[in-house]
Amino acid sequence: MLDIWDMLKDLIIKTEKRYDKVKYRLKSKLNLFNDVILFPYRGFGNQNEAFLRGRVLEKEEIIHGDVVVPNSLYYNLKKTWKRYASDEIPGVGVKGILNGVEADSISDHEGYFDLHFKDLHLTELKNGWHDVELEITHMPFDLSYIEMAMGEVLISSQQSSYGIISDIDDTIIHTDIINKIQMVLNTIRYDSENRVAFEGVAELYKVLTGENQNPLLFVSGSSYNLYEMLDTFCQLNDISKAPFLLRDLGIGPSQWIKEDSHSFKTRNIEKILDVYDQLPFILIGDSGEEDPEIYLNIYEKYPNRVMAIYIRHVHSDARKREIEEMTTGLDIPFLLMEDSHEALEHAKSMGWVS
Missing domain, CATH: 2.60.40 (Immunoglobulin-like)
Structure with a gap:
């Protein structure tokens, strides 16, 4: 069955490439x-x-x-x-x-x-x-x-104090990711000017980064098709300038439409940890999908590289209890926060920021 699936995917990729070549030639000849x-x-x-x-x-x-x-x-x-x-x-x-x-x-x-x-x-x-x-x-x-x-x-040099890796959807921007229909409608209907940032996000990231002294990188399951919108959104909301590591949409040898979010985020977070192999990191996400599980897996694989995990709670009480059970006995700070001010106050209490 797997061989048939791989053959089908390979056929679709080859067909798409042939279609693109014909399209390019036709549009070029017609000056389109x-x-x-x-x-x-x-x-x-x-x-x-x-x-x-x-x-x-x-x-x-x-x-x-x-x-x-x-x-x-x-x-x-x-x-x-x-x-x-x-x-x-x-x-x-x-x-x-x-x-x-x-x-x-x-x-x-x-x-x-x-x-x-x-x-x-x-x-x-x-x-x-x-x-x-x-x-x-x-x-x-x-x-x-x-x-x-x-x-x-x-x-960013390896002499920085730490780095920050952050999700985007329902972490810095209201997305309603647990309601897939509403999330799609938000993407279709609203541009960067209409999207809403969570209160306190701009201050939190500005203080944590210390004016580029500590690297901030966004790793999100959103697609690169939204890059320009997300970049403009951050500018409009005074959120610290940072690279975006996003997903590709399409059919390829290793994906069908889009790569699984868990594997995508894990792979890119590990790449960041390899590039900054002397830095510990603060991981920031939300409870809407798998950020807690992904970040805990990263912590288990890189136990000395994760300073703290901050998770914005946007899900049900049942999900909150599930996360609390997962993190019982964890020997690094794990904050299930209602707003960004809680994370900032925690970072101050740890002496990481002033």
Whole structure:
């Protein structure tokens, strides 16, 4: 049965690739393509190596441009459609330069490219945000494109006090993740201006990060299609600037539509712990799905790397009792909080922040 499933998935992937090639040729001949662009996501790293992910896409002015549209249901629906109906370009050569260090990549069948910058210790990068020059070096289709773009990575040294890894949905932003229908409606109807941040989130993250002294990274089951909305939401709500590690939507060798959230979050949290292998971390999430279980598993695997776990309670009393039972006897702080102020007060009481 597994072989049949794998064969079906392989057939769908090959069919999608053939369809894309025909679509690119047809749109190119009919001059229906907008300019192709590099759309980088924020990267992260230490003073020896850094990682930056991005995507090669057809530019949609309403998403990637400077055009300002009314904050109305019509335009919010249109934005949602454009975010998920993106035209990605595979096989594009991409080069990145970070403080003189080069890295190369080729976009995959979903348009994603991944750059890995090595030997950064030779450049003596300081803590904080650093620009990355991006360039399209090879375009396999006869399409017009914008050759250059700028990305950025957060560099944090191993001398930082600690790091912070945080979820997004129902952790910093009201999502109603336990009500799937309402969650989908919120995504479709509301843009970044309409979404609501939890009280105290901005202050908590600003104090914990200490102005980029301690790295903050968001690891969320949300998809990269929502990257621009989430980034704007954080800016509007004065939430600390940070990389977003999000999920890919699509069919690939290792996933069907999207990777399981538990495995996705675990894999990316472990990558962060490997990059900052000298730092302990505060893990922040919510009780809506599996954050408590994921974070406790991380703690068991990396017992000396987790300082505390903060979980926003957004579920039922039964779920609260279940979490309390799971964490009985835990030898690190585990806070099941009603609001962000509780986490901030706890961090102050531990002497982690002032």
